[in-house]
Amino acid sequence: MIPLPSIRVAAAFPPFSRLRAVLGRRVLPLLLLLLVLLPAPLRAAALEPLELAVRRQADGALVLDFALRVALPRPVEDALQRGVPLYFETEAAVFRPRWYWRDERVARQARQWRLSYQPLTDMYRVSLGGLHQGYASLAEALASMTRIARWRIAEPAQLDAEEGRYYVEWHWRLDTSQLPRPMQLGIGNQADWVLGIERTLRPEGAAGGAQQ
Numbered sequence: 001m002i003p004l005p006s007i008r009v010a011a012a013f014p015p016f017s018r019l020r021a022v023l024g025r026r027v028l029p030l031l032l033l034l035l036v037l038l039p040a041p042l043r044a045a046a047l048e049p050l051e052l053a054v055r056r057q058a059d060g061a062l063v064l065d066f067a068l069r070v071a072l073p074r075p076v077e078d079a080l081q082r083g084v085p086l087y088f089e090t091e092a093a094v095f096r097p098r099w100y101w102r103d104e105r106v107a108r109q110a111r112q113w114r115l116s117y118q119p120l121t122d123m124y125r126v127s128l129g130g131l132h133q134g135y136a137s138l139a140e141a142l143a144s145m146t147r148i149a150r151w152r153i154a155e156p157a158q159l160d161a162e163e164g165r166y167y168v169e170w171h172w173r174l175d176t177s178q179l180p181r182p183m184q185l186g187i188g189n190q191a192d193w194v195l196g197i198e199r200t201l202r203p204e205g206a207a208g209g210a211q212q
Helices: 016-037 074-081 138-145 181-187
Strands: 047-056 062-070 085-096 103-116 123-128 131-135 147-154 168-174 195-203
Touching: 047 195, 062 085, 062 168, 074 085, 074 103, 085 147, 103 138, 123 138, 131 138, 138 147
Parallel strands: none
Antiparallel strands: 047 062, 062 147, 085 103, 085 168, 103 123, 103 147, 123 131, 168 195
16 A cells, blocks of 8 residues: 655644734724724713893892702712712802903802711701701702802992993802812812803893803
């Protein structure tokens, strides 16, 4: 019997380990890039204005009405539940335009609230100056800080009765500068802790429209 010559057949495919290495070098970076470029999942807005208006009353004073719908992001609510008080502030500054110099600020009003949770009574406490009020739910506590009607932000003596070009720079926000120092360093610029809104408003009926 004549022995047959040995024939070596080259593998049609590279070994699995080599294939895995090639995929790791070429495909994995592409997948990571796609993950970065894909839009983040949509979520409900944490802060939504429901009402926002500046009016001039019959006596000449400027008053501000605002109402917001606010939902605390999960990390913020968790910190509150663990005993960290939260501070919220709102400020309204009234300006008169001047073509020859920077606009003149003629009035300014501000408020600051302190929100805390009391686990022994399962109550939320809101403090404004020397006033304190307890609430059974977080929603009720937030509502007390996000709705103001007829807030006098400029008195008649501060305004020119014939000047109709006044405008108001207003904001409402979570004041993270009041948090404990180690916590401020920990949260940095995390998006969940950037909670606020700001607007430039003109009195209703004034030339130039209402909001910007």
